[in-house]
Amino acid sequence: MDDMRNKIICRYSDERALYAAYMPFISDGGLFITTADEYELGSDIVMRLQLLDEPEVLEVEGKVIWITPKGAQGGRPSGVGIQLQGKNKRYVRNKIETYLTGMLNSNQPTDTI
16 A cells, blocks of 8 residues: 555444444445544545454555534534545455444434434
């Protein structure tokens, strides 16, 4: 992967946090990353993800497709939505959706909608 890309490290310690961040409505899946750092739409990202208690750190490429600024309506946290891309996108999406089985159709609020 290109070393010129922005890098983000995320750890989701439980299903509730992962559910709040996951964006299944994005083609190929996406994650909302709560951050005060500023990114531009279309920026390429490399994410290193640790899901729940797994020792494995997943690395996946992504693109910034959503920005929630500081002070957003509804008390939403500031951050960026990253669309999963690259060769690991399906593996990462499947792993996330396996953890969230039964929660994906929930009406619980998320960090995005």
